[in-house]
Amino acid sequence: MDLMSAGIGGAAATAICSVFGWMLKRSIGQLDRKLEAHDEALQKRSDDLAAFKLHCAETYATHSSVEKAIDAFNRSIDAVFAKLDRIEEKLDKKADK
Structure with a gap:
């Protein structure tokens, strides 16, 4: 009877360990999928930021170019x-004559 109870106990322990192992594997798999989704989201945000920086560089004037334009305008006004x-x-000279 001791051999039978030891076999049943060993089978139960194996089953419990198998269930916990399966749960651990499943949770690690879920974490991996979440991390991959997070990495994809970060990459998309990085691409969006790069596109926005390019748009700003192509569309808006830089500080130095605005200063140059204002200086040229001021010289024209002075002229x-x-x-x-x-x-x-x-x-005034004609009026005096």
């Missing part, structure tokens, strides 16, 4: 005011 001042001086 217009200088011409207006010369015209005003000529008109």
Whole structure:
């Protein structure tokens, strides 16, 4: 009888270990799938960010180019005011004659 109970106990222990092993394998498999999905989501976000950076670089002006454009505009305005001042001086001289 001891041999029979030992066989049944061993079979029960083997069954319990098998169930726990199967559960462990299943949970590890689920974690692997979650990690793969997470990696795919991170890669998609990284690709989206790279596309947005490219869009910004192609669409919007940089700080230095805006400064150059403003400086050129200011020089043009200064030239217009200088011409207006010369015209005003000529008109003042004509009015005196």
